[in-house]
Structures are given as C-alpha cells and as structure tokens.
Amino acid sequence: MNEIAAIPVFVKVAEAGGFAAAARQLGLTNSAVSKRISKLEAHLGTQLFHRTTRSISLTEAGEVYFAHAVQALGSAREAEDAVTSLQGKPVGQLRVCAPVSFGILHIAPLMARFLQNHPGISLDLVMDDRVVDLVDSGFDMAIRAGKLEDSSLVSRRLTDVRSVIVASPNYLKAHESIKLPEDLLHHNCLHYTYSRDPMEWVFHGPLGKQKVKTKGSLGINNSQALCTALVDGLGVGRLPTFVASPHIKSGRLTTLLSDYSLPEQALYAVFPERRHIPAKVRALTEYLVDCIGGDVAYWDN
Template sequence: MIEIGAIPVFVAVAESGGFAAAARRLGITKSAVSKRIGGLEAHLGTQLFHRSTRSISLTEAGEIYLTHAVLALGSAQEAEDAVAALQGQPVGHLRISAPMSFGRLHIAPLLTEFLAIYPDITLDLTMDDRVVDLVDAGLDMAIRAGTLPDSALIARRLAPIHSVLVAAPEYLSRQGDPRQPEDLLTHNCLHYAYSRDPMEWVFQGPHGEVRTRTTGTLRINNSETLCTALLDGLGIGRLPTFVAGSHVAAGRLVRVLSEYALPEQALYAVFPERQHMPMKVRAFVDFLAERIGKDRPFWDTEAGLGG
C-alpha cells in the first residue's frame, strides 16, 4: 500500500532540516515524525535520510523521492482547494503571520468578529516582525508591510502605509522644535531596527528630496516599544501612522517637520501561488480588505494627514 500519509511528514522533515523542526511545523510529536519516516523507509526498502547526532541530510534516494513528493503534495492541496471552492462555506485551519505591532493593534481586535462569521474556520496567528518563508513555516498567508521583494508569492494591496516624525510635547519644550531636516542632527533620534537603513531618514520637502543621517541613544526592533520611548520624552522618531495615529489625535505625541513627507509604503496580504485559492484564505483577505482596506485608513486621519 502506498504510504500517502507519510508524504507531508517526509516533505516537512526535508524542508525543515530535522525531525524536531518538522514536528513543530506539523503540530505533532517528534516521535510521531520519526515513526512515520521509519515506516516510509521500510515500505520503500531504502534509506531516505543520512542521520547524525547533529544533523540530517537527504540520501540520493531521498532527493529523488522529494522531487516527486513535493509535486504530489501540491496536487493534493490543489484537489482540496478545488473541492472546497464548490462547498460555498470556508472551512479548515488557517495559519497566518502578521507584523507584531500591526497584528496586535489592528488584526487581533477583528478576530472575534471573523471567527463568528466563519465558525468552521480555526485560526493560528503568529506575530513577528521578521519576514518568514511561508512554505517553510507551513503558513497559508502573511500580512506584510513595506516594499515587497520579488518572489513567487501572490500579493494583494490592502492599504497605504504612511509614517510620521513625532515626539512628545515634553521633549520638544525641552529640546526645541526642528524647523528643517538638518536640525535633527542636534536631536536624539530613535530608530526602528528593521528599517532598510534605520539611521538615514528620507524626506520629500518643498524643494525635493532631503536625506539626513541621524543619531540617537536607542534602536529597537518593535514599533510599539519605540512609541513608548517617544511617549516618555526620550527623543524624536519615525512611526507608522497605524501606531502613532491615536497618540497624535490625543496630543500625547506631536508631529515634527510635518511639511516634509516620509516615503509611502503599503500593507499587503501575501500567499503562495495556487490554481485555486483556498476559501479560508480568500475569506480572511476579503474580510481585512473590507475592514481596513482603504486609500485613507482611519489611523491616517488620526495622525493629521491630509486627504
């Protein structure tokens, strides 16, 4: 009998580089993974992995089997997606990745409503500012902000992302209000570590582009934590309006150099290319697009950006 059930386990081990990593990806125990692979090797009558105490690697037979196993797994997924598309109601387990701050502030508050609308969907949300490989991580889709690199992923633009330069009123009363980008050289500028070039700030002003290399006492990889430092009066920083908007509206933060625009980016839903998009994925993307997919999201209005 063909060991069909072992194919996704084998592919997960090969792609993850280990039994423990595959077990985490599949949500099963390491011993269950080992048993599946052992049974598959016994069925095929050959060894698929070289095993050592520190690592595993594919044998020649394993390389050949992997090529066909990936195709078989893809065909099986396409078959499931095609059948699900006929059923009319989204079902299944949906695995999503989202940036930490955006996920906490703007996706988490929507989950109860989404799951009430689609009771046959279960949802696994991972929030991380690092960009992960969707296939390797076993994800159905991801929410990503910024400029997307070229890839085989399908992307749907959800909303623009604008950033603003902000500081607490207490900081500005203490250190003064910059009038032009060059004035930032005398200020404590706080930086988001995952920016492409966190220390260089680019502005579009009345006379064109201005680039300013800034310095400061804090660089951090989370926008909300950066926002906390700004609220505490530590310095001046760039924040996306989806983080800063409510604080600007309440007067806790003040826009700095508001006549100079920071580069615009966008928020995307990305997912692997398939002939049939799973209904559970389409349902979530459409839901997000309806709730936040606007040319001028509410957080831009809160931050005082013009129409």
C-alpha cells in the first residue's frame, strides 16, 4: 500500500519537472521525495524518469503510468468530495489564494468568524497577485477579478470591482486642475504594474470612450503601496474602491473626473471543476457572497 501513497508524489514530480520543485510544493525534503519515487520504481520494476544532473523527464513507462495516475488521483478526489458532502458539516484543510491587497483588507478580517462557524475546517490563506494554476499549486479556491481565461474553472460572482481616479488634496493644491481626461497628460500619474493596461487609462464619458496614455515617476505591483504614495501627495492614480474608499471618506484622497467612469470588473470565487463541489468550498463561497456580495459591495456603500 506504500506504493499507492507514492502516486501523488510521482504526479507532482512529473508536473513540477523536478524533485526539488515537487518537494517544495509538497512540504517534503528532497530526499523523502527521491526515496518514494525510487521505491515506486522498484515496485513497478521499471524506471519512470530519465534523470540528468540538470533535468528529469518521463520515460515511456512513466508517460503511461502518469496518465493513469492522474485519473486515479481525480477519482480519489471525487470520492473524497462525495463522502464529505454527505457529512453535513464541512471539514478538512481549505487552501485559498487571494490577491495581496484584497486579501489583507477584505478576506483576512472575515476569517475569524468563518472558522468559528466551521470548526472542522483548517484554512491556509495564501496572498499572491500572480494568477496561479489552482490544480498544480494545490489550491481549492482563488479570488480573482476581471475576465476569467481558464474555462476549466467554476466561478461564483461575488460583486463588482469599481475603480476611481484619485489624488491627495495637497497634490491638487500644488498642481493644475484636472477637469478632462487629457489633463492627466500634464500630471505625474502613478501606476499599478500588474494591470493589463498600467499606462493606458480608459474613460467613458459624454463623448464616448476615451483613452489616455499616462506617464509618471512610480510603478508598483501592490495597490496598497500605490495608495500610500497617493496619500503622500506624489501624484494622481487609478485605484480600486476596495482600497481607496476609506481614504476618500476620510478626506485623505479626492476623487477626480467624476463625470467619467472607468471600466468595471467582476470579482469571483473560482475553483477547479469537480463532479461534487467540496462542502468546505461551498461553505466559504456562500460566506463570502453573504459578507461581500451583491451588485454594490459593502465598501462602496
């Protein structure tokens, strides 16, 4: 039966392309991973990987075994989901990936009550602005905004994400007024670099769609850090309201170009497609819908 336990390790090594990468993702040592693969090969009586000092690749036997091993893992996961769905109360470890700023501001504060309501769940919350492969990285769920490119994922809409153009009162006192989108060409515009269009800002106004190619002295890959620079008076920026709203309400930031709207995005909970959605995934999804969801998110009220 030890050989069956080695199947997830074998699949992870094949997908990760190496023993070290698989060990990191599995939380094991390199030697532990190597030993499990060696024992599996000894049991099967054949070599599953071609090994060199720089890389590994599947042998012909490894390719055949991999195809069946992936199906076996999928069936085992389906069986686990089916059983846990009958238990009534969601249980097990739940791995969730969320964008850094949104996770800190709006996911983490909700977790204490969720875990108190579901004592059978243990939560592993990873904050990362990169779009990761949920299956390869072992995540049960991710929070994502915008167009969903991966058609193999199931999604549940949580709410809309709105953005605004903002600057601090001190910055606005010291610089030319901004009444039209093209006025931004004369200002120091700060950019969130993980955006698909960090420099080009799109507006919808009285004359229709308008694009402005902005420029400035700071690009940064975290919207909270960008917000800090804007509050400090460095320039003008485009921020999601889930970051900007408290600073607008307090007067630390002023909204600009209110006659123009910026493109909106939807915020989703996404998870790998399965025949039975795990009860723990359903529980967190419904909880987030209740706490965040609706056509207007709570931070925009």
